[in-house]
Each structure stands twice: as structure tokens, then as C-alpha cells.
Amino acid sequence: MISQHRSPVLDHVARTADAATAKRLLASGARMLLFAGLMWAAAAAGKVPVPGTPVPITMQTFVVMLAALTLSWREAAGAIGTYLVAGAAGLPVFAGGASTLALVGPSAGFLVGFLPAVVVTAMVRGKARTGSVKARALTSLRYFGAIVLGVIVVLYPFGAFVQSVLTGVPFPAVMLASLGFLAGDLPKAVIVSVACAGLSRR
Template sequence: MTTSNTLLGALAPKGEAAKLATNIVTVLLGTLLLTLSAKISVPVWPVPVTMQTFAVAALAAAFGWRIGVATVLAYLVEGASGLPVFASGGGLAYFAGPTTGFLLGYLPMAYIIGRATDLGASNRPFTLFGAMLLGDAVLFVCGFVWLMAMAGHASWIDQANVVGSAFAKAVQPFIIWDILKMGLAALTVTGAWALLKPKR
């Protein structure tokens, strides 16, 4: 489920049963971290500023793409089932709101970043940072496409300038912050790898 190029793979136990148990616990703990990161937010409308992009990037880089995607998927299932794991609650109705594109966009983001570390980016800060920026850009595209799809029903969208209004309200304010968060996530993971390397 992961490779020796990731932090999780490097720390994983040898036995298959132990690995399976470790992966299950890792996914559950990962969803808890995603929940906590969602609660660290600035409640701006329509999309709150949270630490979730940092958490998704760091977890995917530490776990690899399979466990990273599984963690995000489990988190989304928890939210859809009604658990209050999102920034403002949970439940199926939450997926009719303006943040749905971003929530679903965490899946390809986790895949891109996790794939990079599976291929050996754990000890290459600039490579990992580039992968995180790419994953984050895909996330923004998913979020923006969703916002455009629901633009006709959104009071905060200027119907005379739908594209510009959606971009200005729900994408542009987050770009600088996400670049900083991706840099922090890349340094966190590559720093942890550097500390772990002498023990491997």
C-alpha cells in the first residue's frame, strides 16, 4: 500500500498483518488530522480559509498515493455520513454547497503528491514542492469548476461577470496562502525524512 520512499513505508513493520493494521490506523488518524485542520479556519464566504490543503499535502507526501487517497476518501465518507468533520459540519447536504469542488479536489491532489513521494521525492524539497503546487493547482481547478457550475444559484456571484467574480471571491484570495502552505508541507516532510534517514 505504500513504498519505502515514504515516511510511512520506511517506518512500517515487517509482517503483513502488522502492516495492514498500521495502514488502517494510519488512515483513521489521518482523517482525524484532516478534521482538526478543517476546524482551524477563518470563516470567510463562500470558501473558508483552513489548514486542510497543508494537511492533505503533508499526509499524501508522508503516506504515498494509495494511503493518501484512502485517507481523503475515508474523510469524505465520514463527512457524507453526517459526522461534523468539515469546516462547518457534515452530512450529504454539505455537498450541495460551494466547497464541494474543493473537497472532491483533495482526491487528485493526494494522488499527485503521494505519487511523487512514491517515486522518491521525499528527500528532494524542490521536486516535492513542485508536485505539491501541481496538486494544489488541480484542487483549485476542481473548486473553480464546481463554483462555475453553481454560479447561477449563488447570490455572491456577479451575474454580469461570472468567471471574474467566482475567481476573485473563491480562488484569488487563497493563492498566496496555499503557496506558503505547500512550502511548509514540503519542508515538513523532507525535514522529517532527513531526520529519519540516519536511522534507516
Template sequence: MSTVPENDPAAALGRADAAPAARTRTSADVALVATFAAFVAVCALLPAIVVGGLSVPITLQTFGVMLAGVVLGPRRGALAVGLYLAVGFAGLPVFAEGTGGLAVIAKPSFGYLISFPLAAALAGYLASFALRVRPARRPLVFFAAAMAGSLLVTYPPGIAVLGWRMGLGPGEAIAFGATFLPGDVIKNVLVAVVAAAVFRAFPDMLRQRR
């Protein structure tokens, strides 16, 4: 039972101050989610590298996905990547090689694509442990978080769908998928470097991730 009188001016003032703060925080969340969704799209649309006729083009798309999770946190990171996918499935050509629409469901790369929101969420959750270590060690946490998102979330469905669509056996599909690992290691090193730089410039962002 509340002990604060309903007509207490101080309590009323506190409630009045809380409403604008909540609106400001929501507006900031929406802006960050939209900005990172656009950033992932830009990363996907940069010229792809196709090695040896690979059916899955190598782009900076996963760099954008993991950076969204690490910088924004699990919920906002997943929302940013989910918004990116929604825009792409709606028909805008924001996926790799300028593709878009529901036709991408038939591509060998669809398993990687659909895993991105959960991968960003896992990377964002694990990156939170950086608050428990010294600043000098935080890039290692960010790198480990991004690698976990790649290996534990993106690779399993990506390789499974890739093997199914290309008619590969389990061993062949895993070997094919492993060709992307060196590139992902490099991209996740960049994620750690960029995230560390962002949090040095804006230290409150690390504590306010969600």
C-alpha cells in the same frame, strides 16, 4: 513448477512468518489512514479565515490533505482523505466551519471538497520522486508535489463548481479562485517542511510509502 517439497519445514516456517508480518503491515496502514483522516478533520475545524465575504472559507484543510498524500503515499493518502469525506458526508461535522452531511453538496466549495482524494493521490505519487534526489533537495520535491495536487486537481473542479453556484463567468470564477493561491503556496511550503521533518525522523517511511 515449484521445486520446494510441500512438506519442507523451512518453507512452512517462511509462510508462517509472512502471515503475521502481513497482518502487522495491514494494521499499520489502517492506523495511519485513520490518524491522517482525523488530522484532516482537525485542520478543517480550526478557525477559518473569511476574507471579504468569500463563499469558500480559508482553512488548513488542504494542508492536511496534501500532507496525507506526501507522507503516506498515493494509495494510503487517498484512502485517508476518502475516509475523512465519508465521515463528513455521513453527517459528522468535520468539514470547514463545523458542517457535515449531504447538504454540503449544495455549497460553492463542493468542487474543492470532492477533488481532495485525487489531489492527495497525485501529491503522493509525485512526492515519490524525492527518493531520486539528495536529502537536501527533497523539500523542493514535496513542495512541487503538493502544488501540483493543488493546481492540477483541486483548482479546476473547485473553480468550476464555485463559478456555477455563484453565477460567475469563466474569467470571474478563475479570478475569484486565484484569491486562494497565496494561501495555498504558504500551506504547501509548510507541507514540505513538515514532511521533510517526518522523513528525517522516520527515514523508512519515505521508502515504504504506498
């Protein structure tokens, strides 16, 4: 008859693996909650109106960029998803202290669009290579390209389309007005890319 008892060594290995897994999950959850909180803080910090569109400039795209370059795509998606769920549940986490109604208003497409934007950016950013100044510079450029793809190429049309549907304003007009966000988002993209690639280090 085969013994049903595992050796003490195997038991110890299993317990160690379980503890390590639990620690990783807790750390991952903490990072997601941190960035969800940063999204709320960025919305609460204030907003800058953009002529021609009811959607204001906030620091939220900065947080989206930072999450995409520092978290895994699953963690980044979890952070933005947690933020959106909190707003949908009635918490005043959106710009101007708005909550559920913001998800059916002019900003809805941009709010929901944060999710695909952060996932795309995180998935295409590639691995950081920081062994030399040249490597950090190339990583910074790759990060910048990933942000442009996710936060501009994906987010802008997505947000503009939903806003067009909800307001009845033609999509080209909404999209043209949305390009005003570039004045804030491009400098943010440069700053985040350089910082996350370590190019700012001496």
C-alpha cells in the same frame, strides 16, 4: 502418491508472512484513520473568509499536503476518502460543523477535489533523497513542485468549476476569487516541503 503435508518450515514461513501482511495492513489503516481525523481537526480549528468566495481558508490543505508527502498515494487517497465518506454519512466533519449538505454547496468542488489533489501530489513527488544538504534541498523543491501541481493546478480549477456550476457565477470570476487561497497555501507548501524533505534538520 505425493504427500499433501507441508513441512513445518513452510508452515512457519507462511504464518510469518501472513502475520507481517496483517501488521502492514493494520499500520496502513491506522495511518489513513489518523489523517482522516487530522482533516476533521483542521476543519474544526477554524476558518478564514476569503473576499469574493464563500469557500474559507482552513488548515485542511496543510493536511492534504502532509498526507501526500508522507503516505503512499493509496493511503493518502484512503484517508481523504474516509474523511469525505464520514461527512457524506452525516458526521459534522466539514468546516463550520457541516456534513452532507456541504457536498452539494459552494465548497463541494474543493472538498471532493482534495482526493485527486492528494493522489496527484503523492504520485509525482518522487523518492526522498536526504543524504546531504544539497539532496534535501532538491527534494524540497521537488516536493514543492508536486504540491503546486496537485493542490493548486488540480484542486483550484476543479473546485472553482464545481462552484461555478452550483452557484451560476461565471467560472473565470470564481477562479479569480479562488486565487486568494494562494496567500495561505503557498506558505503551507513551503513549510511542508522543507519539513518533509528534512531540510530543517541541522
